[in-house]
Amino acid sequence: MAENHTTNITAFRKKWNINIGIVIFGVVFIYLLVTVLMYLTSKHISAYEVREGSILKDNAYTGLAIRNEEVVTAGQSGYINYFVSEASKVGAKTKVYSLSPKQLEFNDTVSTDSQELTAEERDSIYLKAQSFSENYNGSSFNEVYSLRDEISSVLESKSNQSRQAQLDEMVQAGTDGLQVFNAQSDGVILYSTDGYENLTVSDVTADMLSKKKYNSVNIKNNSKVNSGEAIYKLVKDDDWSLVIPLDDKTAKNLADTKSVKVQFTKDQVKERASFQVYSAKNTNLGILTFHTSMVRYAKDRYLDIELILEDESGLKIPKSSVTKKDFYLVPENYLTQGGNSKETGVLIHNDSDDAQFKKVDVYYRDTETGMVYLDPNAFDKNTTLIKPDSTETYKLKKTKSLQGVYNINKGYAVFKQIHILCESDEYYIVESGNSYGLANYDHIALVGKDVRENDIVY
Structure with missing residues (x-):
């Protein structure tokens, strides 16, 4: 009878070798997938580059020359x-x-x-x-x-x-x-x-x-x-007049106007004329009186002109970019600088009667009223401020809205106050050189009403 031989065989689990290339690819793939999903599901902000410009607001008329x-x-x-x-x-x-x-x-x-x-x-x-x-x-x-x-x-x-x-x-x-x-x-x-x-x-x-x-x-x-x-x-006099028809609305708007700038369509020459509104039978007339250029236009009984009622230069922005935002009104003397830093902020009164410094961004400074505009989202409700080097306090409650646009230079939306100088059908001319406003070549949100403070721009 044959002998039984026992063999001791130990089974080892197969070692799993990690491929670092696959891991990196997976991480990158997940990142790209998340980025694409965020892009597809988030609202997109169209940008507009601010440029210097001007708006010439004019009204075209054909005038009858009287000499x-x-x-x-x-x-x-x-x-x-x-x-x-x-x-x-x-x-x-x-x-x-x-x-x-x-x-x-x-x-x-x-x-x-x-x-x-x-x-x-x-x-x-x-x-x-x-x-x-x-x-x-x-x-x-x-x-x-x-x-x-x-x-x-x-x-x-x-x-x-x-x-x-x-x-x-x-x-x-x-x-x-x-x-x-x-x-x-x-x-x-x-x-x-x-x-x-x-x-x-x-x-x-x-x-x-x-x-x-x-x-x-x-x-x-x-x-x-x-x-x-x-x-x-x-023609025996250098003084002459142009008579133009005016509708009721224009006649009313120009009733107190004493002089206007006029551009002649014929040769694009601009002249200033004395102006008055004359009410004739069944019509309103604008009387433009000139003291020069009679010889230039002596042959013309009728002249096509444009009344230049506004001619402003500044930063040109689309009307769609303009929106409004509410701000807390805070006396300027409540602003201070915290600790060893030069950051601007306010002192907040907390439950332990201590003053806690909080950095803030000033969105506008009204030199006439002495008030500054601070973002309400930066404070809790019923926040009370402490005046530096004083026991006086100020409860955040009073708000006021500012007209402005959202600057997106840094990849997120920041509200910037604007001062409108004049407008056309599609654009505003706003003041430049304001430290709280816009600068030439800034990028802003094209549609301001769809944007909120700190929105990320994709």
């Missing part, structure tokens, strides 16, 4: 030719025009090169065409003819110097029947009439302001005129 104008008529019939360019200043002894029994013949001695328009002349034609295009109304087709005449006047001015020289030669040569006439008085000469030369403010009607029945007649060189017909007019 001291004198119409001069022909003393006899004939063909008229002018010695001076339109919108030139003339004196009582200045040769202005000639009359002849028949049309005069002028030699075209102007070279092709000199006939090219200058940049100023091209700009003049462009501005006239642009103004016509922007303000065209199908019911006022007669304005097409006015535009045609105005452009023709610019083009014809290229040959004026040559014509005037030839006209002088004809006078000196004693051309049969050619008569020369001087200006009746001093003034700026214009070769168009429209029937509005003797107009006063009280005569202005809504139809006049809308140009519905407006018609201007331009007198051209070598054209036939009859005795008694208007041949030119003189």
Whole structure:
């Protein structure tokens, strides 16, 4: 019988080797997963970069020009030719025009090169065409003819110097029947009439302001005129006015305004004008009185302008970023510095009658009232403050709201007070240089009402 051999075999549990790479990957994966989940479930704050800017608040109008104008008529019939360019200043002894029994013949001695328009002349034609295009109304087709005449006047001015020289030669040569006439008085000469030369403010009607029945007649060189017909007019005063229509609300808002800044659309020139509101029949009128620039706009009966009622510069922010926040009002003399630090804070009265220093952030300092604005979230309810070096106390109770935005430069929201200077439909211009406010290139929350103090920005 075979013997049984017993074998002692000890089973060892397999040793578990930890792979450090897998551990690190797992930690990173969990971190990324948590971050993504937090991003997906949290509210997102859109940022806006604060930049310096300005807001020009204006109101566009078309104004009717009223000047001291004198119409001069022909003393006899004939063909008229002018010695001076339109919108030139003339004196009582200045040769202005000639009359002849028949049309005069002028030699075209102007070279092709000199006939090219200058940049100023091209700009003049462009501005006239642009103004016509922007303000065209199908019911006022007669304005097409006015535009045609105005452009023709610019083009014809290229040959004026040559014509005037030839006209002088004809006078000196004693051309049969050619008569020369001087200006009746001093003034700026214009070769168009429209029937509005003797107009006063009280005569202005809504139809006049809308140009519905407006018609201007331009007198051209070598054209036939009859005795008694208007041949030119003189503007005899540097003072002139523009009349604009005002709605009831604007008339009320501007009732106490004595002067305004005006920008002329024609050439973007800005002028200051005296201003008054005039109540006419069935309409309100704004009367703008100028003491300069009469010659510049002498040819224009109607002028497109903008009243610049606000022109402020500062930091430009969107209206959507502005919100309000409540703060405790605390007398400034309750602020102190704690211990060996230079941190600003207050002394809080606790149950053991001791004073405990608490660091605080000052959101605004009102120099007129001597009050500072502190965040209510930094204090417990019914907190009492102790005045430094005194037994006086102040219970936190009185609050007041400030208008401001949330600064997110540091990755979390911090309320910043603002002072609004002016506004447009979408933006505010706020004060810069305020130690409690914003600075150029700050980043703020685009929608302020959706943000709270210390919100993390993702």
